[in-house]
Amino acid sequence: MTATAAASTAGSSTNVPLLQADGVTMRFGGLTAVNNVSMTVNEGEILGLIGPNGAGKTTFFNCLTGLYKPTEGQVRLAGVDLPPKPRAVVRAGMARTFQNIRLFANMTALENVMVGRYCRTSSGALTSILHGPKFRREEKETRTRAQELLDFVGLGDSTEHLARNMPYGNQRRLEIARALATDPKLVLLDEPTAGMNPLETRQASDLIFKIRDTGLAVVVIEHDMRFIFGVCDRVLCLVRGETLVEGTPEEVQSDPRVIEAYIGTATDEDDADKAEAGAGHNSDAGKGSAANDAEDS
């Protein structure tokens, strides 16, 4: 949360809606994991998605990116309905990273990013075997673009390293580079700073600003409230699969229901700590009452 970061956060997003999710509902048998959630992401905006563990954030991501077929509701990207198929979603311009890093472990960093270019290239088996002009052109473009993206996320020196051998923070960056390789209009980042130290977390928020500055919209799931409130233009809080609050970081931060949701429902210490860290600037009264509520129940 540097001064420059705060400045660039303010008012750079337009009000042109890019992603519109309307009434997305996901049921697994009798369990409703996501219930009637609507979300709009504007162009060039950074939107934060928060909520206690099990609130349905990742499930909602999976519905958006087509890994799950939502029971109800629809997702539109730039005014076009998205079919619930991962390939179609990526082609339409929405890429994602995973909560548990899912890189291609035995491929090099460069190859990982080159796989990201798959959906934007079209050389078939025949031109690959014949080394046709199209193949050579595309292969060269793919390689250059992948190298550019590695430089962009700060991994320009690790090109030939196997993904599995890279340090944790670099693996997260590599995953972001791979997502960017699909030429997205919108990137969904699922807990990009989980398990990172403060230095790495700050580098991650710098990277997110950098991505936004290239004209992309970003949606971030995070538990680190300091990070979320420092980075996002707007924040959406999910609780038990439903939208609790949506608004600017300041509004969400000061909303007593958010604090209650975290402290009142969280079962493990970790979540409570994180909520506290985020809500640290809040009035002591609100925090106290929430804590009291938790004790009463």
Place this chain on the structure above:
Amino acid sequence: MRIPNIPLSFVTRHGSKAWPLGLTGAGMLIIGSLLSWSYDAQVLGNLSISFNPGGLQRLAIALALFAVVFLLASKGPLVRLGQWADTALGLRALATWTLLFMTLVVVAITVEAGGLINVQPGGWVSFLGAMVLFAASRLVMPTETRDLAEAVLPGWVEILVIVVIMAGLLFGAAYALSLDDAWAFVLFLVFVTGMAVAATRAGLLSWLGHVTARHKRVLILASFAVAFTFPLTQGGSDANMSIASQVLVFAAAAMGLNIVVGLAGLLDLGYIAFLGAGAYVGAALSTSGFATIGWKPPFIVVVLVAGCFSATLGLIIGSPTLRVNGDYLAIVTLGFGEIFRLTMFNLDGNNGPDLTHGPNGIPAIPDLSFGSFNFGDTHVLLGIPLARFSNYYFLLLLLMAFIIMVFHRLNTSRIGRGWVAIREDEKAAEAMGVNIFGLKILAFVIGAFLAGMAGAIKAHQDVSVTPDQYIFLESAFLLAAIVLGGMGTIVGVLVGAVILKLLPEKLRFFADYRLLLFGLLLVLMMRFRPEGLVASRRRQLEFHEEDEELAIRAEGDIAEKVQA
């Protein structure tokens, strides 16, 4: 082969004795090899004449000379070589294998000639020399070596090294095939393995890796030159060429399966059926009197039709099964292989159309002929007659080159990256926009197409096509060749195919125990070298990078501390 290490204190105390002891051992080995090894002149070639070393004695001398090179590199005139090569490890491996070699020689003479009494003093001197060398090798101190990537010789020297090694391979292969005696063949294998292991341990092989990476074109050219000149070394004999061309068919099929298993990671247990389908198409469209289809197109068309027919089968079997996960595919393909064989067995006119003549198969398939060039005739090249199997060998070599090209180019393309991505993490690949189903089908179809082409040639080479050539065991052997050699590699699969096809031909005495020994071999491989004889580039990177990884971590720690 791991032998417990001698305590370091002992080595430091007696390390200085290693050098004279080693030279003595090598000297004894050479002198012994110049003398007579055996009373009986009939066993293991002729080893009974002093000062006229037979084949095995020459191998022993070669082993001793290699050991001398190592010794001189650790201390002496070749010490500059010692800066690069790990002489201690190399010498240890070499001495171990030399001792094994000499032990087997003594055992072989005893068994073949009937009694230990047949071993002449020369044999004992050599055996003792090997033991002394072994003892000396344990006392050699390991030394620091420099990074082999920096060992760059002038370009022409490196090319010369490649050419010499390739020529060595050629003569080695020709020599191995000329050995009729099973013991002699086994001993030759021990010799080759020992040399290879010693070279690997000393780091020579990884240096060769760097050299060949610098001169890829030379290597490819030299490999094919060697493969093409191989029939010329046989002096008109067609017996070995028959084996060689069978090895090539097997290797071509293994390379096709390598696309499916090694690149796309799909376990196909019925692959031999695609080879069989191609062979049946080749037979049915041939000019044989027993061919069942009236259409007689030129052979080039037959090959393409066979490929397309197999590919169609692949498409039919693949499209419903490739949507589900791995284990199901293995079971379905296993079933498909059996269904294919039984169908061919039953299409005899009683249970359906008479397409295959059932268990009798389609015999009397005539030799191929392109224009005036008939594959059945003997042609003379450079004064050396080349008979029927040599002709097929050349044709199969062309097919092999084509399959290797397809494999390599797909592997290094967008398609290949997609396959590897699917193998690594299907979900993530899908989320990156990779067409999972399409790519799996593609791998299946390409693999089937290549097998179909090989099958059509195999039909003519084998003269007849019967269902019992295409049993499940053959699929299992193809898979074993890939696993043994190294999944997803070209050289590895070639080596694996040669080993699995050549050994049973040469070692007929263990024909009854063939499956048992292969099973044992695979178990040992999985235990000691799971990545196969030749590791793929990914595996190499994996091992190579261990040090780098540590360095990166250390850097990260320092950065953290600075930050704090």
